[in-house]
Amino acid sequence: MEQFRSVTGLAIPLMEANVDTDVIIPIQRLVGSGRDGLGQYAFERRRYLPDGSDNLDFIPNREPYKGSSIMLAAENFGCGSSREGAVWALMGMGIRCVIAPSFGDIFFANCFQNGLLPVKLPIEAIRRIAQETEESPGNARTTVDLQRKVVITPRGETIPFGVDDRKRHAMLEGLDDISLTLQQGDAIAAWKEKDRASRGWAWESVA
Amino acid sequence: MPSTMFDRIWDSHVIADMGEGWSLLYLDRILVHDLSGGRAMKELAAQGRRVAEPNKVFATPDHAISSEPGRTENTYPKGAKLLASLRERCAAEGVRIFDIGTKGNGIVHVIGPELAIVLPGVTLACGDSHTCTNGGVGAMAFGIGSSELVHALATQTLPQLRPGTFRIRFEGTRPAGVTAKDMILAAIGRFGTAAGTGMAMEYAGSAVRALSLEERLTLCNLSIEMGARVGMVAPDDTTFEYLAGRQFAPTGAAWDAALKDWRVLPSDADARFTRDEVIDMASLVPQITWGTSPEMVTDVTGHVPRLEDAPDASKRSSLEAALRYMGLTPGQKLAGTKVDWVFIGSCTNSRLSDLRAAADVLKGRRKAEHVTAWVVPGSEQVKADAEAEGLHLRFEEAGFEWREPGCALCVAANGETVPDGARCVSTSNRNFVGRQGTGARTHLASPAMAAAAALAGAIVDVRSY
Numbered sequence: 001m002e003q004f005r006s007v008t009g010l011a012i013p014l015m016e017a018n019v020d021t022d023v024i025i026p027i028q029r030l031v032g033s034g035r036d037g038l039g040q041y042a043f044e045r046r047r048y049l050p051d052g053s054d055n056l057d058f059i060p061n062r063e064p065y066k067g068s069s070i071m072l073a074a075e076n077f078g079c080g081s082s083r084e085g086a087v088w089a090l091m092g093m094g095i096r097c098v099i100a101p102s103f104g105d106i107f108f109a110n111c112f113q114n115g116l117l118p119v120k121l122p123i124e125a126i127r128r129i130a131q132e133t134e135e136s137p138g139n140a141r142t143t144v145d146l147q148r149k150v151v152i153t154p155r156g157e158t159i160p161f162g163v164d165d166r167k168r169h170a171m172l173e174g175l176d177d178i179s180l181t182l183q184q185g186d187a188i189a190a191w192k193e194k195d196r197a198s199r200g201w202a203w204e205s206v207a
Numbered sequence: 208m209p210s211t212m213f214d215r216i217w218d219s220h221v222i223a224d225m226g227e228g229w230s231l232l233y234l235d236r237i238l239v240h241d242l243s244g245g246r247a248m249k250e251l252a253a254q255g256r257r258v259a260e261p262n263k264v265f266a267t268p269d270h271a272i273s274s275e276p277g278r279t280e281n282t283y284p285k286g287a288k289l290l291a292s293l294r295e296r297c298a299a300e301g302v303r304i305f306d307i308g309t310k311g312n313g314i315v316h317v318i319g320p321e322l323a324i325v326l327p328g329v330t331l332a333c334g335d336s337h338t339c340t341n342g343g344v345g346a347m348a349f350g351i352g353s354s355e356l357v358h359a360l361a362t363q364t365l366p367q368l369r370p371g372t373f374r375i376r377f378e379g380t381r382p383a384g385v386t387a388k389d390m391i392l393a394a395i396g397r398f399g400t401a402a403g404t405g406m407a408m409e410y411a412g413s414a415v416r417a418l419s420l421e422e423r424l425t426l427c428n429l430s431i432e433m434g435a436r437v438g439m440v441a442p443d444d445t446t447f448e449y450l451a452g453r454q455f456a457p458t459g460a461a462w463d464a465a466l467k468d469w470r471v472l473p474s475d476a477d478a479r480f481t482r483d484e485v486i487d488m489a490s491l492v493p494q495i496t497w498g499t500s501p502e503m504v505t506d507v508t509g510h511v512p513r514l515e516d517a518p519d520a521s522k523r524s525s526l527e528a529a530l531r532y533m534g535l536t537p538g539q540k541l542a543g544t545k546v547d548w549v550f551i552g553s554c555t556n557s558r559l560s561d562l563r564a565a566a567d568v569l570k571g572r573r574k575a576e577h578v579t580a581w582v583v584p585g586s587e588q589v590k591a592d593a594e595a596e597g598l599h600l601r602f603e604e605a606g607f608e609w610r611e612p613g614c615a616l617c618v619a620a621n622g623e624t625v626p627d628g629a630r631c632v633s634t635s636n637r638n639f640v641g642r643q644g645t646g647a648r649t650h651l652a653s654p655a656m657a658a659a660a661a662l663a664g665a666i667v668d669v670r671s672y
Contacts, residue, residue, distance in 0.1 A: 018525070020639045020640075022639040023641070027620040030620070031620050045640065045641045045645060076404065079401065081335075081336050082334060083352070104434065105405060105434065105436050106352055110352035165227060166225060166226070166227065166229060178358050181358065184231060187222055187223050188364060191222040200461060201326075201462070201464050201465035201468070202326065204457060204461050205456060205457045206324070
């Protein structure tokens with residue numbers, strides 16, 4: 001997993017609710033291609049015109065937002081399909097942090113597996129960041145600091161956000177879960193032995 | 208203290224408390240499919256790791272295989288590559304695979320219950336958001352991403368954050384024309400597409416008790432469209448009768464022991480849920496979606512919202528965008544809207560009872576000339592059972608295409624798509640922009656509603672058809 005400590009940049013005010021993972025990455029792009037190179041297909045159907053040129057009605061395509069690392073959205077960002085390709089595609093287009101009032105549960109979990117930070121803030125706070133950004137996009141900079149657990153808006157307002165300690169630690173250090181879990185090998189073995197004795201039916205039928 | 212069924216299953220699978228609501232959970236079953244399964248197992252091997260308990264992992268190709276009659280794995284060449292890698296990794300790891308064209312193959316969430324891979328009280332994870340379907344047998348089944356899948360395969364465990372609990376009780380008698388699909392679509396319309404985020408759903412009440420096991424699977428299938436990774440129905444005699452004798456169901460003394468455990472799973476009568484809601488069955492009529500999120504749904508007798516109905520500017524702009532995409536006029540009546548395609552299939556509605564319900568609407572009539580209508584059975588078993596009772600002939604006589612099992616047009620990952628701008632009544636679970644193909648306009652409905660739409664060539668109320 002990629003480490004994440006803090007990121008500073010122009011926040012892209014996408015500000016839509018229910019942005020689903022089918023919209024973030026069409027399934028066809030996940031058949032036959034690996035995780036690298038998905039960035040060019042992020043939001044593919046909205047990002048490009050039929051002739052392949054950029055659709056300038058789509059905010060992330062517009063200057064000076066193009067290539068920015070922070071995205072602002074409304075409720076339920078990343079809902080729908082479990083495809084982790086949505087996270088890979090966002091990171092491939094340069095996004096390192098999405099700020100939204102709520103996220104799809106599976107997308108939220110997938111973010112923490114890859115080093116894309118999902119930050120939950122109240123919609124009013126996100127609207128303020130969007131407004132401050134749109135007022136002077138040329139020099140509006142938002143900072144998301146995972147070490148301090150704060151978002152600093154373009155006008156300098158500091159907004160704290162919540163994040164689980166273990167997820168924060170893993171992201172700050174770029175740690176994967178598997179090696180941590182395997183350290184619990186004894187506990188897993190003991191649980192299995194007990195369960196096999198008390199719930200044999202769950203074991204025997206697939207033995 | 209009174210407990211919910213969810214509490215019982217969760218608590219009995221905790222290996223270690225990790226703090227802040229996180230637990231390391233044991234997984235009784237893992238399901239993998241062609242889209243992410245081979246890749247995840249390759250990643251595992253690249254990390255120098257092995258599948259921890261291969262006998263608890265089951266693989267089936269479903270997403271990226273053609274549904275064309277007479278298909279082979281090479282009908283969709285991109286999918287053939289994924290299948291080859293899934294096969295190779297399953298062989299190397301000793302994981303059972305239900306290969307294309309063989310007994311047991313089908314959509315991953317159709318074969319889970321069909322083969323009794325999933326059982327009451329078990330935990331099950333799969334790299335697919337509709338894993339919640341399996342909760343219809345009284346299991347805690349949830350979708351995960353690729354990285355979590357690698358973790359699950361390597362350890363047969365997953366660190367998980369305990370969700371809240373949300374119960375919806377459907378009370379009363381089911382009105383004519385109302386199916387499990389209509390019940391859950393109505394719930395999503397009422398509570399919203401994010402109401403279940405961070406929650407595990409339990410569906411209960413007299414109307415749920417009266418549902419067949421297959422209908423309970425449909426109900427649980429759309430839990431994720433309400434935001435919930437888990438959806439469950441308490442197991443009862445309906446469940447036990449369904450499971451008994453299936454391939455991976457316990458037998459003999461193990462079955463008796465299992466039954467004893469399963470009978471005490473249901474939530475206590477006085478159990479407390481984070482959120483508890485009741486839906487009066489008498490208030491329900493057949494449902495159909497009109498927009499680009501499953502919450503954009505209405506009674507088939509209803510109208511598309513007017514722009515002035517939107518509570519704020521942002522809702523209004525999403526309403527406008529949805530209607531523009533769907534090619535609908537604000538305030539228009541839905542019934543009578545011309546339909547180009549009909550898709551009967553998917554992990555939501557491709558089981559034998561779904562196909563029977565659709566076939567029963569046909570009554571010897573033919574589809575409208577301009578409609579392309581597909582039936583994609585959920586598994587080889589469903590296909591064989593349907594053919595044994597002649598359902599395929601009834602569909603073919605009505606002008607429907609009878610196809611091979613798989614996810615097909617639900618997820619359009621196999622090269623099959625609804626054409627740009629075409630309007631499709633679909634028994635699947637997502638009406639997202641581009642889900643069934645670029646520019647495809649999806650209306651979600653029950654199999655009976657879909658069959659009626661094919662006959663009429665338009666959205667119609669199945670009760671008058």
